[in-house]
Amino acid sequence: MPSRSRRATLATVAASAGVSIATVSKVLNGRSDVAPQTRTLVQSLLRQHDYVAPSPRRGESIPPCTVEVQFDDDFNAYSTEIIQGLVTAGAELGVGVVVSIRKQVPRSTAWARDLVAAGRRALIAVTCGQLTTRQLTALSRARLPLVVIDPLNLPHADVTSVGSTNFAGGLAATQHLLALGHRRIAYIGGPATAACNQARLHGYRAAMEAEGVPVPPGYTRSGHFRYQDGLDNGTAVLDLPEPPTAIFVGCDETALGVMEAARARGLRIPGDLSIVGFDDTQVAQIASPQLTTVRQPLREMGGVALRTALRLAAGEKIDSHHVELATELVVRGSTAPVPGSA
Incomplete structure (x- = not known):
């Protein structure tokens, strides 16, 4: 047993x-390039020896454990909720969260090495686009773990991602409208090729088909998850010869645009038109009327995502490369029985 006097x-x-001193240092700093057995042995001996890291000299600071979170578009209500979750988890775990926006794909592979040099332990990407092979290769060479949140396009099989049950959410939203007696139900979503949009659209179609309700031409539209897209697509759908009595919208922000398009035509919500959103961000609660949403x-x-990124940075194995959390329908004031049904 070690002497307690020294x-x-x-x-x-x-x-x-x-092992080398460098290996022990890597274990202490949570580096991922240490074999699991070696890590376990070193951690055990650190406890056995009652090792305490020396206090920093005056003027020196201990670099905190930090994780980079990158968005590829401007912040909105959706981004705010994601950031809140990351920052809260970071505070609980004693981990710093650095948030940045990178709208363009880095031309140089040095960006990943720069993140490591800046002390980042992992990268969490909240992205609207497909991760390129160049990006993935740069991160792999830099040994920087990557976790993608709610990917619009399912990443490579080896990329770890966290999302939600989009199909089940689309199914629940449409079933709610059908239960209210609506049969002319439209869907306004995000990018047509986005995996999350396709899942929500498929959930919508599955509910309609199960009830034997046809989807007329022009009743499904795609765009981006933005207010202006809701305004434009809502206008187009409501101007159809036989407009819908209800619309399922793939994003709360887009749903606000649809609501404005309806008001511009003198339609009452939910008296003349029921609307369901998706996300349940703060805008759903401040909308007038408050928005029924998934x-x-x-x-x-x-x-x-943060806890998973830290596990990867520590060299731990994870059970699944893709995790989906359950969605839930939240009924508020923007939906009502089909006009004239009661």
Whole structure:
């Protein structure tokens, strides 16, 4: 047993473990390039030797454990919920969260090495686009773990991602409108090729087909998850010869645009038109009337992503490369029985 009269050093622990001082230092700093068995042995010996890291000298600071969170578009209500979840989880775990926006694909592979040099332990991407092979290769070479939150396009099989049950959410939203007696139900979503949009659209179609309700031409439209897209697509759908009595919208922000398009035509919500959104961000609660929506657990997704990224940075194995958290329908004031049904 080690003597308690002398303070244990990295050299002491390294000699006991039969490894280099650099390896012990990597374990202490949570580096991922240490074999799991070696990591377990070193951690055990650190406890056995009662190792305590020396206090920093005056003027020196201990670099905190930080994780980079990158968005590829401007912040909105959705982004705010994700960031809140990440920051809250970071505070609980003692981990710094650095948020940035990168709208363009880096031309140089040095950006990943720069993140490591800045002390980042992992990268969490909240992205609207497909991760390129160049990006993935740069991160792999830099040994920087990557976790993608709510990917619009399912990433490579080896890329870890956190999302929600989009199909089940689309199914629940449409079933709610059908239960209210609506049969002319439209869907306004995001990018046509986006995996999350396709899942929500498929959930909508599955509910309609199960009830034997046809989807007329022009009743499904795609765009981006933005207010202006809701305004434009809502206008187009409501101007159809036989407009819908209800619309399922793939995003709360887009739903606000649809609501404005309806008001511009003198339609009452929900008296003349019922609307269901998706996400359950703050805009759903401040809308007038408050928006019935599918709650996507965005804050929880941020927390799961951060904890998963830290596990990967520590060299731990994870059970699945893709995790989906459950969605939930939240009924508020923007939906009502079909006009004239009661």
